[in-house]
Amino acid sequence: MPTYPLIEYADAGPEVRAVYDDIMATRKIDWINNFWKALANDPALLKRTWEDIKQIMAPGALDPLVKEMIYVAVSVTNGCQYCIASHTAGAKKKGMTPEMFHELMAVVGMANESNRLANGYQIEVDEAFK
Amino acid sequence: MPTYPLIEYADAGPEVRAVYDDIMATRKIDWINNFWKALANDPALLKRTWEDIKQIMAPGALDPLVKEMIYVAVSVTNGCQYCIASHTAGAKKKGMTPEMFHELMAVVGMANESNRLANGYQIEVDEAFK
Amino acid sequence: MPTYPLIEYADAGPEVRAVYDDIMATRKIDWINNFWKALANDPALLKRTWEDIKQIMAPGALDPLVKEMIYVAVSVTNGCQYCIASHTAGAKKKGMTPEMFHELMAVVGMANESNRLANGYQIEVDEAFK
Amino acid sequence: MPTYPLIEYADAGPEVRAVYDDIMATRKIDWINNFWKALANDPALLKRTWEDIKQIMAPGALDPLVKEMIYVAVSVTNGCQYCIASHTAGAKKKGMTPEMFHELMAVVGMANESNRLANGYQIEVDEAFK
Amino acid sequence: MPTYPLIEYADAGPEVRAVYDDIMATRKIDWINNFWKALANDPALLKRTWEDIKQIMAPGALDPLVKEMIYVAVSVTNGCQYCIASHTAGAKKKGMTPEMFHELMAVVGMANESNRLANGYQIEVDEAFK
Amino acid sequence: MPTYPLIEYADAGPEVRAVYDDIMATRKIDWINNFWKALANDPALLKRTWEDIKQIMAPGALDPLVKEMIYVAVSVTNGCQYCIASHTAGAKKKGMTPEMFHELMAVVGMANESNRLANGYQIEVDEAFK
Numbered sequence: 001m002p003t004y005p006l007i008e009y010a011d012a013g014p015e016v017r018a019v020y021d022d023i024m025a026t027r028k029i030d031w032i033n034n035f036w037k038a039l040a041n042d043p044a045l046l047k048r049t050w051e052d053i054k055q056i057m058a059p060g061a062l063d064p065l066v067k068e069m070i071y072v073a074v075s076v077t078n079g080c081q082y083c084i085a086s087h088t089a090g091a092k093k094k095g096m097t098p099e100m101f102h103e104l105m106a107v108v109g110m111a112n113e114s115n116r117l118a119n120g121y122q123i124e125v126d127e128a129f130k
Numbered sequence: 131m132p133t134y135p136l137i138e139y140a141d142a143g144p145e146v147r148a149v150y151d152d153i154m155a156t157r158k159i160d161w162i163n164n165f166w167k168a169l170a171n172d173p174a175l176l177k178r179t180w181e182d183i184k185q186i187m188a189p190g191a192l193d194p195l196v197k198e199m200i201y202v203a204v205s206v207t208n209g210c211q212y213c214i215a216s217h218t219a220g221a222k223k224k225g226m227t228p229e230m231f232h233e234l235m236a237v238v239g240m241a242n243e244s245n246r247l248a249n250g251y252q253i254e255v256d257e258a259f260k
Numbered sequence: 261m262p263t264y265p266l267i268e269y270a271d272a273g274p275e276v277r278a279v280y281d282d283i284m285a286t287r288k289i290d291w292i293n294n295f296w297k298a299l300a301n302d303p304a305l306l307k308r309t310w311e312d313i314k315q316i317m318a319p320g321a322l323d324p325l326v327k328e329m330i331y332v333a334v335s336v337t338n339g340c341q342y343c344i345a346s347h348t349a350g351a352k353k354k355g356m357t358p359e360m361f362h363e364l365m366a367v368v369g370m371a372n373e374s375n376r377l378a379n380g381y382q383i384e385v386d387e388a389f390k
Numbered sequence: 391m392p393t394y395p396l397i398e399y400a401d402a403g404p405e406v407r408a409v410y411d412d413i414m415a416t417r418k419i420d421w422i423n424n425f426w427k428a429l430a431n432d433p434a435l436l437k438r439t440w441e442d443i444k445q446i447m448a449p450g451a452l453d454p455l456v457k458e459m460i461y462v463a464v465s466v467t468n469g470c471q472y473c474i475a476s477h478t479a480g481a482k483k484k485g486m487t488p489e490m491f492h493e494l495m496a497v498v499g500m501a502n503e504s505n506r507l508a509n510g511y512q513i514e515v516d517e518a519f520k
Numbered sequence: 521m522p523t524y525p526l527i528e529y530a531d532a533g534p535e536v537r538a539v540y541d542d543i544m545a546t547r548k549i550d551w552i553n554n555f556w557k558a559l560a561n562d563p564a565l566l567k568r569t570w571e572d573i574k575q576i577m578a579p580g581a582l583d584p585l586v587k588e589m590i591y592v593a594v595s596v597t598n599g600c601q602y603c604i605a606s607h608t609a610g611a612k613k614k615g616m617t618p619e620m621f622h623e624l625m626a627v628v629g630m631a632n633e634s635n636r637l638a639n640g641y642q643i644e645v646d647e648a649f650k
Numbered sequence: 651m652p653t654y655p656l657i658e659y660a661d662a663g664p665e666v667r668a669v670y671d672d673i674m675a676t677r678k679i680d681w682i683n684n685f686w687k688a689l690a691n692d693p694a695l696l697k698r699t700w701e702d703i704k705q706i707m708a709p710g711a712l713d714p715l716v717k718e719m720i721y722v723a724v725s726v727t728n729g730c731q732y733c734i735a736s737h738t739a740g741a742k743k744k745g746m747t748p749e750m751f752h753e754l755m756a757v758v759g760m761a762n763e764s765n766r767l768a769n770g771y772q773i774e775v776d777e778a779f780k
Contacts, residue, residue, distance in 0.1 A: 003252045004358065038248075060229070067233070103192045113760065124212075178575065232431065252345065322497075329452075370442060373439075496695055555768060565767075586716055603765050623710050631720070643732050649683070
């Protein structure tokens, strides 16, 4: 159960509604997912987080699908169930094929493994990488 | 200091040398970085890890630069100093521009933040994402 | 499902009951939460953990509500569902308002983000901070 | 070594200088620490991160010292060396005494321990905490 | 809900069936757990992961029960619910008694605590340990 | 640099010296490592941590070497440099051979990998493991 009630559009004040409207317009969808409804308990946090994500996830030097897959990689590494579910759905919507997902998981798994081998063998950084 | 001495090519047995040769041929380089020299203390681990990485990081549904950036995203999330240094160098070599790196970091930072907001507000997964 | 059955007061031996009694007396409550009932499978672990927590969470240089919020911050960072739920409830009971919780989450989120930016940009510690 | 050179004030463009000036004015200091000099390689990231931190760390329902200690708790849990050093220094400057630091560490250690006991014993959340 | 459907034996191709057969033969069981059924969406990942695990978990310098308990220790530290459940079951099957589990948890909890104390007090490695 | 100065035996009060004496007697050594010298800034933390570790790491259902290797597994997973160095040294002293260390690392690496595969494929716990 959420720590605080989810704030539905009908019950939201103008500040929260403005963010909800921008989320739906930007993403071309007609609903708001629970993440935003939970953050809406703190309108300042909602607004700041949305504006940051909107700016960060926009097309740039990396395309939005690559960004979404990086988001999945981090969420899987941290074991955040909500974020894994929502960003995997987001990546599929942006065109991630099963083959892309399988390769993503293979890299994430391998990186988590080799991170620990580097830790455990106490390997010093090569001069060439400094 | 490494847990066990780094194994140089000159001191390596044939099993280790065969892996070293394949690493250099595959990556078109003429030196071996410390990660492999440390793992060479266990030739079976060296061989298995290299064969996995070679298979996983090869071009496929995702291009090698995207895979390298995912590797960086995981290593940064875990705080593995060796892997951050080596895979950032690897990504630069494969064509990562400063702009790409900055966007990569922005997404990694944001994902680590929103993972905790989702945890802390105890947000339940939307039906639409299941 | 728990790894081992929860030990209810009625089924507990004298060593476990003594800890349960002290928990209820110290916290001025009349029930025992699942964490302790699970640990009671190992009476030595139960006793040691309770005595440590009792000592650590007592009023001191930091007030108990601040300590409880720090506990939440760690649990959210680690993604421990049980601990998030129980310590958020504990903090509310000790007087955490919604405004305090929102600010707590904002700091936890920001810290998790900037930790990764510091990792990813491989930033060296300033002399002034050493 | 940082991934990109640190940007000194003298070498910074007007956008970066404006942030540096605001950091120094807000914190009443006359120097910029490496975290910001590294982020300045991406002026948009620098500006966004500073504005978020300025807003989040300002006095509110929680006092700035409590916020700084929460920042330390997260950084210690994640093992981020730079952030531990800089935010411990920041907390001392805001009035953290040795006694407060010792209690902070005791809570952080205990929370990290009990998070794993809750995981390992697979303890279900009590109805009372939902 | 799994990201992709679980692949049952009856619906699997020959490559996947060969792995399933080897898992059942090696472990002397007549069913396949969900981990493998999920990975079977990517037959190459399934085969590689199984061959690695088969090689790594075989008797060697460490006995299989010790290996299984180390697997539990890592999974508990990472908070991976699936892996905690499956490897705790695996360890019990290999002979882990309640007393062994309790001691395992005590060490895992203590290590997670002291890891953070070492981080927070910024303790330098003794010369004798280098 | 440590957050607070290391407390040497010569400068320690009777409460700290009593712990130092017990550490040296229990471990049959004639020096104190930095972990304890740092914790000695808070005599209550020093005493509580030492008594917990002494009790937890004593021979029991698991032998001390297995416990030490579990400690290494956790420390490697968390990336705690101090703890990796000190507990790897401790395990070697208790009889860990290179072959045992290599197998330990292989299991730790594999577990970290498969934890993320289980997360990413969002695999539900089998009924048989509940």
